[in-house]
Amino acid sequence: MTTENFQPYPFPAGLTAESLCHFFVWCAHQGASDIHLQGDNHLVISRHGRLLRASPFVVADDTLAKLMDEVFSPELRPLVRSGVSVDRALQLEGNAEGRYGLARGERVRYRVNLLQGTAGRQDSTIGWTLRVIPADIPPLGSLGLAPALMDTILPAKGLALFGGVTGSGKSTALASIYRWCLDHYPDRKVTTKEDPIEFILGKPGDILPPVQSQIGKDIPNFATGIRADLRRAPSVIGVGEMRDRETIDAGIRAGQLGHLCLSTTHIDSPGDAFPRLINEFPHESRDAMAWALLGVLQYVVVQTLLRTTDGTRVAVREYIIIDHPLREKLGDIPWPEWGRHVNALIRLEKRRIIDQAWALYRRGRIDVTELAVVMSPRQRREFEEAGDA
Structure with a gap:
């Protein structure tokens, strides 16, 4: 699935703690690397280095806070509100009924960080960042x-x-x-x-x-x-x-x-x-x-x-x-x-990484914006001059 035809998760049963966990599993199946949640904003995923809106609606800050209590525990919210950055591991497991869209024995794991801050008009929201840990180790x-x-x-x-x-x-x-x-x-x-x-x-x-x-x-x-x-x-x-x-x-x-x-x-x-x-x-x-x-x-x-x-x-x-x-x-x-x-x-x-990036750029594998991630304008001029020599 390309970025152009990506469709947000529909949440057919509405937004609950269980449907949010379904969403987390869906994100893993979509190839997302990270999931970003913060109050008064759409749910967002990182996929192949690109940020995409992954929900058709904005989630209110108080709703997100209540979901955090249900997904983790009520004791966690006061800790984060006190200014502590909290790291947690989250594991979702399937069962015979296909809980979260997973079969018995299937599981998806996430590395979670919770941190309070200001985001847009929301003066004090708790931002969730979930790193999706692939179930399969690449050969x-x-x-x-x-x-x-x-x-x-x-x-x-x-x-x-x-x-x-x-x-x-x-x-x-x-x-x-x-x-x-x-x-x-x-x-x-x-x-x-x-x-x-x-x-x-x-x-x-x-x-x-x-x-x-x-x-x-x-x-x-x-x-x-x-x-x-x-x-x-x-x-x-x-x-x-x-x-x-x-x-x-x-x-x-x-x-x-x-x-x-x-x-x-x-x-x-x-x-x-x-x-x-x-x-x-x-x-x-x-x-x-x-x-x-x-x-x-x-x-x-x-x-x-x-x-x-x-x-x-x-x-x-x-x-x-x-x-x-x-x-x-x-x-x-x-x-x-x-x-x-x-x-x-x-x-x-x-x-060097820049040597390989230049070769990818010349072959059309990456564009000039991505080339600039690893190569300074001066280095690019040096490569261009060397190519013209």
């Missing part, structure tokens, strides 16, 4: 990873990172790697620490389904979960995000002890991983942590999703594999220069 081979990256996607030990902005597909890529490991290397024990749990990794037939631990429910934080795992003989430790010094330190330590730690971080290029992680530590310990990081880092991938002219999206990536020759080269230069050196290699080999 790793369907992600279009470069052959060189596929060859080293699951090293025996160390630290591997996926970077990018929020919503760029980092968690999906990691879930595909975990599932690929379980399918092809069943002797490798997989565990994850997530905030919250997104994809359910285990499936019938697994020798040892992964134990997935959630921050705030099963463990207090990522670092504690990683350290606990070191006593549980895992081969692959998945970590939701390298977000603080304790988590980074624990992840590096896991790699040094022979485990593979896979995680994400918010960076714009592979070279940015070095200052992003090292600068979390006090100045006096950065040199030591830089060498520790260099010893375990296996690869860094940065990706983004670009809207295409056919109404879908395409992933573009740039990456660096830290092999032995590159590790030795970086060891000969001061660590503050590592990121610049890595990014220069990617630029020299024309493997």
Whole structure:
């Protein structure tokens, strides 16, 4: 279904807590990535990076507040009204009667954030944002990873990172790697620490389904979960995000002890991983942590999703594999220069995200507006001049 012929959900039984849950499931079936609700506005979805009105009517703010009490619990609303941003996981399950449009055994999961604010004329409304977590993990081979990256996607030990902005597909890529490991290397024990749990990794037939631990429910934080795992003989430790010094330190330590730690971080290029992680530590310990990081880092991938002219999206990536020759080269230069050196290699080999975006633009896959998401006007002029030369 294209954006042009998209039709809002009709709500044939009116708007109730049950019909709202039906709507959430319908959004997942429509391929929505996010659902946005706020008072005195239409229900809106994000689909292939585009915002679409998904209800034929505006929902009053007081109606939305009552629905929140029914979908979650009455205790939640006062908490959000007090100025607290609340994260919740929502799971909708079908039954024999087809509840929510789902059969018995079917389920759809969402990552929910609730936050109070001003929206238009509504002085104080609670905005809902629901990230739809796909039930099916895409096969790793369907992600279009470069052959060189596929060859080293699951090293025996160390630290591997996926970077990018929020919503760029980092968690999906990691879930595909975990599932690929379980399918092809069943002797490798997989565990994850997530905030919250997104994809359910285990499936019938697994020798040892992964134990997935959630921050705030099963463990207090990522670092504690990683350290606990070191006593549980895992081969692959998945970590939701390298977000603080304790988590980074624990992840590096896991790699040094022979485990593979896979995680994400918010960076714009592979070279940015070095200052992003090292600068979390006090100045006096950065040199030591830089060498520790260099010893375990296996690869860094940065990706983004670009809207295409056919109404879908395409992933573009740039990456660096830290092999032995590159590790030795970086060891000969001061660590503050590592990121610049890595990014220069990617630029020299024309493997940057902007190189791939330019190729997509020239083939008509993306338009000039989407090109501008990843390429500055100056960079575009440089590409145009190089093409005319």
